[in-house]
Amino acid sequence: MANNTMLINFKPNPSFLGRLNGSTKVPLFAVVLTAVLMSFDIRIIAPILLLSSVALSTLKPNKTILKASMIFFVVLNVINIILFWLVDPNVGSFYLGGDRTPLFNVGNMVLTQESLWYLSVRFIKIFTSFMVSLVFIFSITPSQLAAGLASLKVPPKIAAIISLTFRFIPDLANDFQLMKISLQARGLELDASKVNPLERLKRNITLLIPFLLTSFNRVEVVANALDLRGFGHQKKRTYYVEEPPTLADKLMKGLTWLCLFGVMSYVIYMNTLAPTQDMWAFWK
Template structure:
């Protein structure tokens, strides 16, 4: 059975996958800016609905991107924890009111304002996460490189990004294969083994993995040199497709979402205060 990989392209027959790389890159940037400039709860909820709808249209299943979601949830919990530890009154300062729900210890009071502020922080992550996962999982690396080149970035940079995105799943598969070989030789990496023993055995896998990676990089470098890569200032792309109607509609949606978020933020303020 093939190893489960993360940060890899998942081909599907969906409207999201049929969009050009340039469209997906532009929409990702527009949508990210729209979610970054505001903490207004209603705007974030609207963006969240769009984000979930886009994820459903992509036909990518949650179990296929479970690792990325779990990683983001852990990061989100740690982020909220440190926000509260370093400044438990941040929400009070922002909203201008103070409603204590319960006293915890020392200077730490759990206030409704701080809780609401951290909920909005979490909303921003939940808004951006599905679109970020889609951008990675629904964009072919070569198509992504072509999209970078189409907005003026050097094709050498785009090609480097493409190789990196293709290389990450290969490294994961190599690690899985070496791990299986080591376990067949009696090296225990299962959950029954103690944590530090598993960590030590996992580190022992890194040496053959690094050697395999260096050999692959050398092979790729020689192949590119033989093909005269970098000789010309420009290059063509097999994966660069012409814009279709769906691309223009997607870009229009991204611009409208950004303008909506910006308008509400200017008119109503960056923060929505339910405690007034």
């Protein structure tokens, strides 16, 4: 990724989601993400995937970044899924009541219908959680994130740590890029066609130590700037970006409560009344 600065926004996105308050977006994201993570039920995950795709398209994210992250996602997760299957070829049977329906052989290993289903659902689930994260990250600014966390009764200091973390990412990526370029200008060869991968890795690590040391120099500057503005003097604070809720905010808040109710009833049902904890599959 050549330009990481595009990943975190400092100005609110002009779309519908971008204009919502931080205190609306953060709880909504938390509830939707919980809904994705709580189960391996494709009937819950698929609609969220659809909705988050629509939401992502309204945000009009930078195309090259989106493409790069999609390629990154697919390569990484296909490798992960294959390794997962190699470690435990019968993983699906565990989640689907112990059935084992062989589909075909790969070498001397058997791919079962259950494992194929489980691994596909797992892939879709991780993809959905990634899409939800992308929607969140493209629609929020670090200040809105802090305001949203504070509205969830997170102490302002912790909210500040989390929002500063996101605020630092583009700066650090820029710094690393600059340091790399300047050391290359002084003759450090990092070109993939000229240095073998192991040597390149080693040189990247030697680059890392000065990068880490200089990064922490900025702590003092930022901390002084915060202190000068009276950071942390009181237990409570307000946020400049937090505006009076609009109709859209109220509607989305209602939706969040509805989703929360759904998530909670699902969790309670699955842990008490449900006849089986097995995951849902279309043939059962």
